[in-house]
Amino acid sequence: MFHxxxxxxxxxxxxxxxxxxxxxxxxRDSLDVVVEQPPALIQRLKDELGPRIRPxxxxxxIRTATAFHHxxxxxxxxxxxxRRQLGCIADDFGLAPMAAGTHPFADWHRQRQxxxxxRHAMALELRDLSRRLLTCGMQVKVCIExxxxxxxxMNQVAYFVPHILALxxxxxxxxxxxxxxxSYRISAFSELPRTxxxxxxxxxxxxxxxxxxxxxxxxxEDASRLWWDLRPSSRHPALEMRVADAxxxxxxxxxxxxxxxxxxxxxxxxxxxxxxxxxxxxxLISENRWRAQCYGTDAGLVDLASGQIxxxxxLFEELANMLADNAEALGCESALQGCRQILARGTSAQLQxxxxxxxxxxxxxxxxxxxxVVRMLLGLTLAA
Numbered sequence: 001m002f003h004x005x006x007x008x009x010x011x012x013x014x015x016x017x018x019x020x021x022x023x024x025x026x027x028r029d030s031l032d033v034v035v036e037q038p039p040a041l042i043q044r045l046k047d048e049l050g051p052r053i054r055p056x057x058x059x060x061x062i063r064t065a066t067a068f069h070h071x072x073x074x075x076x077x078x079x080x081x082x083r084r085q086l087g088c089i090a091d092d093f094g095l096a097p098m099a100a101g102t103h104p105f106a107d108w109h110r111q112r113q114x115x116x117x118x119r120h121a122m123a124l125e126l127r128d129l130s131r132r133l134l135t136c137g138m139q140v141k142v143c144i145e146x147x148x149x150x151x152x153x154m155n156q157v158a159y160f161v162p163h164i165l166a167l168x169x170x171x172x173x174x175x176x177x178x179x180x181x182x183s184y185r186i187s188a189f190s191e192l193p194r195t196x197x198x199x200x201x202x203x204x205x206x207x208x209x210x211x212x213x214x215x216x217x218x219x220x221e222d223a224s225r226l227w228w229d230l231r232p233s234s235r236h237p238a239l240e241m242r243v244a245d246a247x248x249x250x251x252x253x254x255x256x257x258x259x260x261x262x263x264x265x266x267x268x269x270x271x272x273x274x275x276x277x278x279x280x281x282x283x284l285i286s287e288n289r290w291r292a293q294c295y296g297t298d299a300g301l302v303d304l305a306s307g308q309i310x311x312x313x314x315l316f317e318e319l320a321n322m323l324a325d326n327a328e329a330l331g332c333e334s335a336l337q338g339c340r341q342i343l344a345r346g347t348s349a350q351l352q353x354x355x356x357x358x359x360x361x362x363x364x365x366x367x368x369x370x371x372x373v374v375r376m377l378l379g380l381t382l383a384a
Contacts, residue, residue, distance in 0.1 A: 013144040015265055015330065016068040018238075019079060019257050022136035022246050023062050023097035023381070024106070025090060031374040033060035033106040033134070034095060041093045049085060057133055058111045062086065062097065068143060068236075072331050076254045080384045083250055087382045099253075099381040100348060101135055101171025101185035101245035104356075104370040108134040108175075133192075135185040136246035138168065140257040141238035142264055147204035149268070150239050154230050155200050156267045156277040157260075161229045161243050162288035162301055163319065166312055167256055167339055168244035169296040170348035176370060178356070182296030182349040185245050186289075189227070194220075197282050197289065198228040207232065229289075239264065243289075248348040248377055250384045251338055258327075258335020265326040280304050296347050313343050351376070 025034045036059035045053050045062070056063045064082040069075040086097050111134055144150040169182035181187065189195055201207040214220045224234040229243035241260045247253035270276055288301045297312040320327075320336050327333045346354070355376045359369035 011146060013142075013146065013149060013264075013268060014070070015261055015268075016070045016143045017075065017257060017261050018066050018068045018141045018236075019075065019253060020063055020065040020139040020141075021079070021082075021099065021253060022056055022138070023064070023086065023099055024060050024103050024134075024136055025062055025095050026098045026103070026374065026378060028091075028094050028096055031371050033103050033111075035059055035110055036112050037062070038093050041089065041095070044089050044092075045086070048089065049082070052082060053086065058113060060103075060106070060111060060134060061136065068141070072254070072258055072335060075257070076251075079250050079254055083382055083384065096378050097381055098374065098377050099136065099170075099246045099248045099250075100352070100377050101137065101169070101183060102174050102188070103134065104173035104352070104373050105176040105367065106134060108132050132188055135171065135188050137185065137189075137242060138244040138246050138253055138256070140241045140244070140260050141233050141236055142241075142261050143236065143238045144264070145237045147232070147237070149271075150232050150237070151201050151204050151207050152271070152276075153264055153267050154198060154232065154239055155279070157239075157263055158197055158230055158282075159277060159280060159285060159304075160260075160263050160319075161197060161285065162292040163312075163316065164241065164256060164260060165229075165243045165245070165289065166292035166295075166297045166301070167259070167316075167342050167347065168247055168252070169292070169350075170245040170248055170352070172349045172353050173356070173370065173373070176366065178353070181294050182298070182347065183245050183293045186243075186293045192227055194225065195227045196229060197285060198226075198230050200279070200282075204232075245348070248351075248380045250381075252342050252348070255335045255338025255342065258330075258332040259339050262323045262327045262330060262332050262336065265330055266323050269326065278305070296349050297343060298350075316340075316343065348377075348380075351380075 027034055037055060042055060053064050066075060066078045090096055144153060171183050171185040172179060174184045211223050222234055231240050233240045244256055267277060284304050291301055300309045300311045301315055303310045327336050352373050355373050356369045359372040
């Protein structure tokens with residue numbers, strides 16, 4: 001899967017990481033999303049959590065962001081604490097945070113944008129698509145201080161975007177309908193410009209030159225308007241993974257973040273040996289990305305080296321064995337084990353579909369069945 005390439009070794013990246021999680025705010029009585037956040041709620045969140053929490057694009061969305069951590073246990077503690085505090089404050093307003101890529105029956109037509117100048121400018125650009133963004137994802141930033149190394153590893157880790165997406169899938173429903181997909185969020189988000197897999201770039205200078213074309217034309221202000229599955233962070237010396245659906249369980253979010261971090265460590269270690277992961281055409285990786293979006297972990301991905309579809313669990317187990325030393329070096333063994341637990345228990349999308357079918361079987365109406373899914377999601381979001 002990899003071949004030799006004579007390159008100089010870069011300084012070891014710190015690989016510290018930060019996790020940003022997006023949540024939908026749900027009314028505890030109706031189980032629908034709110035249209036607009038109460039101003040008093042926003043003020044309380046700012047007062048008690050400061051910059052670690054902020055409103056998102058729509059009134060129903062809220063985002064948390066951890067500090068950068070080297071220690072995985074410290075990262076997990078902060079992720080749990082952020083969810084707990086968000087849940088406690090929201091509860092005082094009759095609301096609750098829900099971690100999932102989409103809400104089963106919420107109607108995006110009713111949504112209002114948050115009162116924010118930058119986001120208003122985005123709304124003007126995106127037009128009605130902006131209100132369709134009633135979706136939630138997870139972003140993981142891993143510090144890679146050398147910019148050329150950041151681009152080199154982005155080119156390589158793109159191969160694993162489908163593997164990450166499959167584990168995180170949590171959006172099988174949209175507008176009171178079963179979509180047949182495990183991640184409908186990806187479809188909704190793909191309507192926007194500058195999304196999907198990143199292009200290949202020769203260097204940091206090459207990347208900057210491409211961004212400069214869009215900046216000069218007045219299309220974007222900076223690289224933060226690139227909404228790819230992977231991108232160099234515009235605010236930190238980090239490589240940001242953005243493909244994942246919001247993970248319902250905090251331990252799943254933490255495990256997937258660790259998985260991504262270990263992949264980057266592995267690819268860096270290959271670089272030190274003058275090796276790199278084999279490059280594949282984006283059309284082939286995109287096919288696996290579609291399979292992850294559609295089937296999650298159910299139907300397998302294409303092993304691009306052999307050209308065969310193989311069960312996801314087999315592929316992950318091979319990856320986990322390959323990454324074992326890297327996981328140990330980073331203290332991420334438990335994160336890989338957490339990914340195995342997702343496979344054993346089921347992704348959020350699988351659990352949602354199961355809860356919906358069980359409710360129908362028990363005699364509930366479709367709407368009541370969707371409400372049962374929401375109740376399950378609310379419970380699991382704050383279960384840690």
